[in-house]
Structure formats: C-alpha cells, structure tokens
Amino acid sequence: MTRWNESDATALVQRLCRRELTAEAVLSDCLERIEAREPDVRAWQHLDGEAALAQARILDQGAVRGLLHGLPIGVKDLFDTFDMPTTYGSPIYAGHQPPSDAASVAFCREQGAVVVGKTVTTEFATFTPGKTRNPHRLTHTPGGSSSGSAAAVADHMVPLAFASQTAASVIRPAAFCGIVGYKPSFGRINRSGVKALSDSLDTIGFLARSVExxxxxxxxxxxxxGLLDLDTFNAPRIALCRTHEWPHAGDDTRRAMVLAGERLGQAGVPVRDLQLPLLFSELLRTQKEIMAHELARSLADERLRHAQALSRGLAALLRQGQAISAEQHWGNIQLAYSARAKLSSVFGDVDAMLVPSAIGEAPATLDETGDPVFGRVWTLLGLPCVHLPFTVGATGMPVGLQVVGRYGEDRATLGIARRLLRLLRD
Amino acid sequence: MTRWNESDATALVQRLCRRELTAEAVLSDCLERIEAREPDVRAWQHLDGEAALAQARILDQGAVRGLLHGLPIGVKDLFDTFDMPTTYGSPIYAGHQPPSDAASVAFCREQGAVVVGKTVTTEFATFTPGKTRNPHRLTHTPGGSSSGSAAAVADHMVPLAFASQTAASVIRPAAFCGIVGYKPSFGRINRSGVKALSDSLDTIGFLARSVExxxxxxxxxxxxxGLLDLDTFNAPRIALCRTHEWPHAGDDTRRAMVLAGERLGQAGVPVRDLQLPLLFSELLRTQKEIMAHELARSLADERLRHAQALSRGLAALLRQGQAISAEQHWGNIQLAYSARAKLSSVFGDVDAMLVPSAIGEAPATLDETGDPVFGRVWTLLGLPCVHLPFTVGATGMPVGLQVVGRYGEDRATLGIARRLLRLLRD
Structure with missing residues (x-):
C-alpha cells in the first residue's frame, strides 16, 4: 500500500488536482506518521490534526484551490498563524495567539495548503535549541533554527515546511537532515507576519525532499x-568555490567537494574553481556583527521587559549587539553593499557556485544546533541558495553542498540545482 | 504662567533632567491641552492619561532614565504597544492588544519617554483618512498617514510623536500642519513591531516642532x-531641485522655492540649481508600483479573510498591486537600485537639496489626505529628508520645503536642516 506521506509534493498535487487522491487520505498518512514518530523526533510545537482534517475535507468537497491544493505543510513557529498559537521559540510568548497569518502562510492557504501545525524553532530563531532531534539519529541535532521543519520533512511527516534564515537556518538544518533547502534571494518573499530579528538578513525559506x-x-x-518552469537551463557554467571559510570545513565536507568535482566531470559538466576577492574575507565578521546589532534592537522589548526569560546564550548575544554602535553598524552595512556591488564581476561568466553547506555531518549533540559558518556570508550577500543532499559522511549521516546563484536569478538557480542534484546522486 | 506643553522637547528635557521640572507637570499641561482640543482635532485613537500620569510620577521619583526623561510622546497607531491596543487604522484590528512594544517604542521608554497614547493613522497607513482634522483649520486635512501625530504635535498636545513613511507620510503631514518632520535614511531605525506594509519602502520617522x-x-x-551633535556643518553646499514632479507643484510651493533661493542668497549661502537624471523620471511610477505590489502581499491575510472590512480605496489599491507580477516587481526593484547607485554622482559636491514637500497648503477637505507626489521618490531612494516649515500659502496655511541629504548622512542632513530653517525663517 502506498504511503502518501512518503511522496513528493509535486507528485501528490498532480493527483490531488485530478481528484485521483483526496487531501484527507494524504493528511491521514502524514498524521499517522507524526503519531508514530513525534515522541522520538519532537518536531512540532503545536499540532492540530483534527482542524487539519476538517480543512482537508472542505478542500476535497470544493473546487481545486491552486498550486498546493490539499498538501499538508508545516509552519515554523516564527511565522504568525491566525488559528494556532505562535511562540517564536520563547517562553515569553507561550500561548500567544496572533490575530493574522503571515503573508507567506496566507498565500499558501489561498493556494490550497493545509497547515498541520507549527514546527519547533530555536529561541527567536537564534542558537538555543528546542526539543527537536535529528530523525536520522536521535542523539544528533537536526540543526537550527528551522529544526522542526527540517526534521518533519526529512522524517516524512509532511512534504513541505516553512523555514527562515538569518545566518544559516535554512541550509544547515537541510544539510543535517539530508533534505533540500532553498533560501531565496533577499527580498523575494514577503516577510510580513514573521517575527523580525535582523531586517538586513531575515529571509524566508523552504524545505522539501526535492528541488521541484x-x-x-x-x-x-x-x-x-515563474518558478514552476525550471527547464530552460541545459548547459550551466559551474564553479566550485571553497570560500574564505574553508578552514572550518571538516573531512566530510572536503570529500563532498572533491566528489562533486569528480561526478560533474564524469557527467561532462565543465567545472572550474572560483576564488572570492579578499574583501569577502571580512564578510563573516560583518554578518555576525550586523546580526547581533539588529537582534539587540529587534528584541528590545523582550530584553527590557522579560530579561529573565531569555536564555543565557541569547542574552550574551544581545549584549554583543548592544556594544556595536550605530556608526559601526552603518559601516558594516556599507561594507555589505560594497561586496554586493562586486558580485556581478565575481561571478563573471559562471552561472552558479557549489560551496559548503555545513562543516560536515550533524554534530552528535542536542545541546547546540551546529555552526552556521557556511551560511552567514551568503545570507549577507542576499544570493539564492539551494542545499543539495547527495552523499553521507564518515558515520553515515547526510552530507551535501549548496548551490549559490546570481542575485535575483532564483529560477535559474533552482533549475541548475535540480540538474546538479540528479548528476551528483548518480 | 508657563504652559509646558508649548515648550520644545530639547528645552524641557534639560529641565527635567536637572529636576527643575517634574514629568507630572509637563504631562499635566499636555493632558489639559488634549482635553480642551481633542473634540475638535481628533488626533488620538487611544488615550490613557491616568496611566501616563502614573508613569510620570514613577519617573519623578526614580533616577534620570535617559535622553527623553519625562517627555510625553505620541505613538502612531501603526506601532505595537504592549500596554495599549493597536488598530493599524483598520476596523479589522479593533481592540487588538499586541504582546510587545515596537522596538523603537521600547527604546524610547528605556530613555524615559512617557507614552500618552496612540495617534490616528489612516487605514494601514495608506490613503483612507481617519478622523483627524488639521489644527490650523478644522475643515482641512492634516495630511496622512501620520495624521494624528502631526496634528497632536502641531497643536501642542505633545512635543514628540512617532510617524512612518511609505510614500510621503512623514513629510506631507508635517508640511500640512506646519511642523518639522524627519524621515531617516532607509534602514537606520529598527522597524520591528511596526505593521509591515512595503518592505522596500517602510521607514520610521519623527515629528516635532524643531529640528533639534x-x-x-x-x-x-x-x-x-551621534545625532545629538548637529554643530559641525558650517558651510553647506545647497542646491534647489525642482525634481521631475515639478509640474505638480502649486503656486504656494513655487513661491516657497523662490523665497528659499532669495533668503539663502541674502544670508550669503550659495545656492545652485540641480537637475535629476532622466532615469529618475521613472521613479514616481516605480515607487507606486512597488508600494502597491508589496502592500497586496503584506496585507494578504486581511485581503483574504477580511475583504469586506477594507475600504474601497484600499481594496482597489490592492487589486492594482496584485496585477503586477513578481517579475515586473523585480524589474522595479532593480530600477530603484540603479537609481540609488547613481546618487553619489547626482549629488556631486552638493551636501543637500531643497525640494518640494507637498503640492501646497493642506487641501480644504477631510475626505482625503492630499497627494504624496513629492515624497514618493525620496522614500524609494532611501534618502534622509527633513521638512522645514517656514512660510504660509495664499490662504495662510503652513507651507515649507524639505531638505534631502546624502544616503546615510543623517547627522549632516539634520545639521544642515537646522541651519537652513533658521535662515529661511528670518
């Protein structure tokens, strides 16, 4: 018997729209999987199976709604939902009920998605973990901050789940859980109704099990x-880029880079090496400072009225941010603009780079979510990134690389990512 | 007897910090003024004099808190407040109580400000007016969207009030009410906790009765x-710029431009004319399209679940925005970036431009808030703007011009604005 929870969204929605399959049947399989696995995986902050079933039945009885008709989705608990509490991963907001949906969630509901529940986020999408475990090995972190979304998708609880990235919170959990993660170009997805952490960096992202x-x-x-047509990129010019953060890469990531070069070479895809300008070596520090400074401002109310409810790690991060003056911050923003202005010449005639997604396999701990070092610079630059899971590390846990495309060229980046993932997995 | 509500904030706070004056005394005069005038002016969406008095007394008994110690402020009802309902100018949010303060409000409370209440905004800070009237003449609009904030400051109800600008919502109400309005460079003031309307444009601003x-x-x-020291700009290079929107300027604004040239010339300030590149003539349309498109996305939940509670004007604007595709929108964003990249050469060796703030005097109507035509382009470009009230129009209502400075040079722009306002008023 087919388990619908194991199918990809693209395959499911075709059957759903043709009425060969009911939203209720898909959701039932997802809920069964959640029931079986949630005690171990702990992906969900809030779950309302009955409400979701009621929605699914309404969809089954009415007209086809749109692109996501009848698909169950998970929503990171950083996104407001009008019908479910939203905690932003903090006890300060325990039981908080927003009055409206985040815009991105409203768009998905309009297109027929069924919101199954809210997935666990780290505290305000920063570095203090929630309760979620890596479904591949329960003693390992799923990564963060989109911990619950990545675990739920990887564990076949839902085909799609919302994520967001300020440092590496889409790409790292995708890498640790062995799924596809897509961080769009900065500014492409409306952020209204998602808790604002760092205005210059916050980017809504997407987790699933295929690039499609x-x-x-x-x-x-x-x-x-426009993103529905990924077919027109047949001969992409690809570069491997080890980035200025390469010394952080572990053996598994180093092997993945070598493997990618070999497999693409065997497939007849010419691959060159690309070096980033020296200026870009400043961007890791710049991203950290911008994030800390903006966090300390965005969370001013929480810091002033609920200091005792912040984790020690977050409180320390906010103190770091407060120590950065408005003028220093403005200098950092200018540096980021300078680097962005150089991107076109950095890419040259390259369409996309393959770069590390994470240091290596998911760390064997639940006390932290792993190092975001390989995500920070790309978030700061605002470039579209897609994590491709295609190999395993020394202990058998998922490892992959991310494709980084040109600014605003999200369709091309996704098209290239789809093609590369096929070649890399062969 | 001194009426403290008529004093400038800068003068008041010096006395307050020296304990020559109590926060309670200042607030009492403000509340008395509000009580007398509110039935006519209608500046407030929510007012809590008793709670404000309790806060003022606590401040009088404790240590000096900071830059705004004991100053009463008004907060535009687009900004979240943890202790007062926040409607965003829409019946959809009647009685809505946010869980936290907007970051900018929290910063002001930390510095000792007393929030008197929430000021009237137009519907979601767009174009459907609230109940506020122009305090100079009650049959005239105060402008929008920061209608209540501008009216309250102009009418000596409070010395300071928060505003925000997506098209011209700081500068236009400042112009119509004859006060100083400051729209900072895009990105300088944290927007967390302010209802997001257009992510590429929304800018928090400030209304008061002096540049200081x-x-x-x-x-x-x-x-x-850094903004506390405005003293180091002694010989600014100033240009008058009639902009591509000059055909919209009415006689009063045309006279103000001529008058400014004459008065600055008499004061020995060399003033030249500056022409904007042809590319900039596209920016008015570009700003309108970006705003409509982003509004239609930001307000997706309201549009989908509360369509009947939107005004006809806003519903029409959202439909315009929905008709603009993601690709068209991205093209508009790129055009804005191109124009921003040219700004440094546009300014050349000019430190600031004087440009129109509005078509002319406040229109004699309460059915609309006036045309934002002279604000839109500067919001899109992200430049710091300060409205300077220095003359009156044909019927005796306030008229002025705005100073537009270089991107990120807010301190210089404010310093120049202070100097120019003194010269223009002579």
Whole structure:
C-alpha cells in the first residue's frame, strides 16, 4: 500500500488536482506518521490534526484551490498563524495567539495548503535549541533554527515546511537532515507576519525532499509562477568555490567537494574553481556583527521587559549587539553593499557556485544546533541558495553542498540545482 | 504662567533632567491641552492619561532614565504597544492588544519617554483618512498617514510623536500642519513591531516642532547618540531641485522655492540649481508600483479573510498591486537600485537639496489626505529628508520645503536642516 506521506509534493498535487487522491487520505498518512514518530523526533510545537482534517475535507468537497491544493505543510513557529498559537521559540510568548497569518502562510492557504501545525524553532530563531532531534539519529541535532521543519520533512511527516534564515537556518538544518533547502534571494518573499530579528538578513525559506518541491512551494508562497518552469537551463557554467571559510570545513565536507568535482566531470559538466576577492574575507565578521546589532534592537522589548526569560546564550548575544554602535553598524552595512556591488564581476561568466553547506555531518549533540559558518556570508550577500543532499559522511549521516546563484536569478538557480542534484546522486 | 506643553522637547528635557521640572507637570499641561482640543482635532485613537500620569510620577521619583526623561510622546497607531491596543487604522484590528512594544517604542521608554497614547493613522497607513482634522483649520486635512501625530504635535498636545513613511507620510503631514518632520535614511531605525506594509519602502520617522527635537527623538529611538551633535556643518553646499514632479507643484510651493533661493542668497549661502537624471523620471511610477505590489502581499491575510472590512480605496489599491507580477516587481526593484547607485554622482559636491514637500497648503477637505507626489521618490531612494516649515500659502496655511541629504548622512542632513530653517525663517 502506498504511503502518501512518503511522496513528493509535486507528485501528490498532480493527483490531488485530478481528484485521483483526496487531501484527507494524504493528511491521514502524514498524521499517522507524526503519531508514530513525534515522541522520538519532537518536531512540532503545536499540532492540530483534527482542524487539519476538517480543512482537508472542505478542500476535497470544493473546487481545486491552486498550486498546493490539499498538501499538508508545516509552519515554523516564527511565522504568525491566525488559528494556532505562535511562540517564536520563547517562553515569553507561550500561548500567544496572533490575530493574522503571515503573508507567506496566507498565500499558501489561498493556494490550497493545509497547515498541520507549527514546527519547533530555536529561541527567536537564534542558537538555543528546542526539543527537536535529528530523525536520522536521535542523539544528533537536526540543526537550527528551522529544526522542526527540517526534521518533519526529512522524517516524512509532511512534504513541505516553512523555514527562515538569518545566518544559516535554512541550509544547515537541510544539510543535517539530508533534505533540500532553498533560501531565496533577499527580498523575494514577503516577510510580513514573521517575527523580525535582523531586517538586513531575515529571509524566508523552504524545505522539501526535492528541488521541484521547494520551487513549487516558493511559487505558491511568493506568488511567483515563474518558478514552476525550471527547464530552460541545459548547459550551466559551474564553479566550485571553497570560500574564505574553508578552514572550518571538516573531512566530510572536503570529500563532498572533491566528489562533486569528480561526478560533474564524469557527467561532462565543465567545472572550474572560483576564488572570492579578499574583501569577502571580512564578510563573516560583518554578518555576525550586523546580526547581533539588529537582534539587540529587534528584541528590545523582550530584553527590557522579560530579561529573565531569555536564555543565557541569547542574552550574551544581545549584549554583543548592544556594544556595536550605530556608526559601526552603518559601516558594516556599507561594507555589505560594497561586496554586493562586486558580485556581478565575481561571478563573471559562471552561472552558479557549489560551496559548503555545513562543516560536515550533524554534530552528535542536542545541546547546540551546529555552526552556521557556511551560511552567514551568503545570507549577507542576499544570493539564492539551494542545499543539495547527495552523499553521507564518515558515520553515515547526510552530507551535501549548496548551490549559490546570481542575485535575483532564483529560477535559474533552482533549475541548475535540480540538474546538479540528479548528476551528483548518480 | 508657563504652559509646558508649548515648550520644545530639547528645552524641557534639560529641565527635567536637572529636576527643575517634574514629568507630572509637563504631562499635566499636555493632558489639559488634549482635553480642551481633542473634540475638535481628533488626533488620538487611544488615550490613557491616568496611566501616563502614573508613569510620570514613577519617573519623578526614580533616577534620570535617559535622553527623553519625562517627555510625553505620541505613538502612531501603526506601532505595537504592549500596554495599549493597536488598530493599524483598520476596523479589522479593533481592540487588538499586541504582546510587545515596537522596538523603537521600547527604546524610547528605556530613555524615559512617557507614552500618552496612540495617534490616528489612516487605514494601514495608506490613503483612507481617519478622523483627524488639521489644527490650523478644522475643515482641512492634516495630511496622512501620520495624521494624528502631526496634528497632536502641531497643536501642542505633545512635543514628540512617532510617524512612518511609505510614500510621503512623514513629510506631507508635517508640511500640512506646519511642523518639522524627519524621515531617516532607509534602514537606520529598527522597524520591528511596526505593521509591515512595503518592505522596500517602510521607514520610521519623527515629528516635532524643531529640528533639534526630531534629532533628539531619533537619537533615542534609534540608539544613535551621534545625532545629538548637529554643530559641525558650517558651510553647506545647497542646491534647489525642482525634481521631475515639478509640474505638480502649486503656486504656494513655487513661491516657497523662490523665497528659499532669495533668503539663502541674502544670508550669503550659495545656492545652485540641480537637475535629476532622466532615469529618475521613472521613479514616481516605480515607487507606486512597488508600494502597491508589496502592500497586496503584506496585507494578504486581511485581503483574504477580511475583504469586506477594507475600504474601497484600499481594496482597489490592492487589486492594482496584485496585477503586477513578481517579475515586473523585480524589474522595479532593480530600477530603484540603479537609481540609488547613481546618487553619489547626482549629488556631486552638493551636501543637500531643497525640494518640494507637498503640492501646497493642506487641501480644504477631510475626505482625503492630499497627494504624496513629492515624497514618493525620496522614500524609494532611501534618502534622509527633513521638512522645514517656514512660510504660509495664499490662504495662510503652513507651507515649507524639505531638505534631502546624502544616503546615510543623517547627522549632516539634520545639521544642515537646522541651519537652513533658521535662515529661511528670518
């Protein structure tokens, strides 16, 4: 018997729209999987199976709604939902009921998605973990901050789940859980109704088990049907880029880079090496300072009225941010602009780079979510990134690389990512 | 007897910090003024004099808190407040109580400000008016969207009030009410907790009765003490710029431009004319399209679940926005970036431009808030703007011009604005 929870969204929605399959049947399999696995995986902050079933039945009885008709989705608990509490991963907001949906969630509901529940986020999407475990090995972190979304998708609880990235919170959990993660170009997906942490960095992202699925999800959430056609990129010019953060890469990531070069070479895809300008070596520090400074401002109310309810790690991060003056911050923003202005010449005639997604396999701990070092610079630069899971590390846990495309070229980046993932997995 | 509600914030706070004056005394005069005038002016969406008095007494008994110690402020009802309902100018949010303060409000409270109440905003800070009237003439609009904040400051109800600008919502109400309005460079003031309308445009701003006061207010709200020193700009290079929107200017604004040239010339300030590149003639349309498109996304939940509670004007604007595709929108964003990249050469060796703030005097109507045509382009470009009230129009209502400075040069822009306002008023 087919387990619908194991199918990709793109395959499911075709059957759902043709009425060969009911939303209720898909959701029932997802809920069964959640029931079986949630005690171990702990992906969900809030779950309302009955409400979701009621919605699914309504969809089954009415007209086909749109791109996500009848698909169950998970929503990171950083996104407001009008019908479910939203905690932002903090006890300060225990039981908080927003009055409205985040815009991206509203877009998905309009397109027929069924919100199953809210997935666990780290505290305000920063570094203090929630309760979620890596479904591949329960003693390992799923990564963060989109911990619950990545675990739920990897564990076949839902085909699609919302994520967001300020440092590496889409790409790292995708890497640790062995799924596809897509962080769009900065500014492409509306952020209204998502808790603001760092205005210059916060980016809504998408987790799924195939590149087609993240593209479908983003097309719905961003009202951008252009992303549905990934077919026109047949001879991409690819570079491997070890980045200025390469000394942080562990053996598994180093092997993945070598493997990618070999497999693409065997497939006849010419691959060159690309070096980033020296200026870009400043961007890791710059991203950390911008994030800390903006966090300390965005969370001013929480810091002033609820200091005792913040984790020690977050309190320390906010103190770091407060120590950065407005003038220093402005200098950092200018440096980021300078680097962005150089991107076109950095890419040259390259369409996309393959770069590390994480240091290596998910760390064997639940006390932290792993190092975001390989995500920070790309978030600061605002470039579209897609994590491709294609190999395993020394202990058998998932490892992959991310494709980084040109600014605003999200469709091309996704098209290239789809092609590369096929070649890398062969 | 001194009426403290008529004093500037900068003068008041010096006395308050020296304990020559109590916060209670200042607030009492403000509340008395509000009580007398509110039935006519209608500046307030929510007012809690008793709670404000309790806060003032606590401040009088404790240590000096900071830059705004004991100053009463008004908060535009687009900004979340943990202790007062926040409607965003829409019946959809009647009675809505946010769980936390907007970051900028929290910063001001930390610096000792007393929030008197929430000021009237137009519907979601767009174009459907609230109940507020122009305090100079009750049959005239105060402008929008920061209608209540501008009216309250102009009418001596409070010395300082928060505003925000997506098209011209700081500068236009400042112009119509004859006060100083400051729209900072895009990105300088944290927007967390302010209802998001257009992510590429939304900018928090400040209304007061002097340039020193808006600078003090912004220094507190933005945690940027650099703005407290406006003294180092002695020989600014100024240009008059009639902009591509000049055909919209009415006689009063045309006279103000001529008058400014004459008065600055008489004061020995060399003033030249500056023409904007042809590319900039596209920016008015570009700003309108970006705003409509982003509004339609930001307000997705309201549009989908509360369509009947939107005004006809806003519903039409959202439909315009929905008709703009993601690709068209991205093209508009790129055009804005191109124009921003040219700004440095546009300014050349000019430190600031004087440009129109509005078509002319406040229109004699309460059915609309006036045309934002002279604000839109500067919001899109992200440049710091300060409205200077220095003359009156044909019927005796306030008229002025705005100073537009270089991107990120807010301190210089405010310093120049202060100097120019003195010269223009002579």
């Amino acid at each position: 699925d993240v593209a479908l999800f983003a097309a719905a959430a961003g009202g951008d049907r | 006061d808006v600078a003090l207010f912004a220094a507190a709200a933005g945690g940027d003490r």
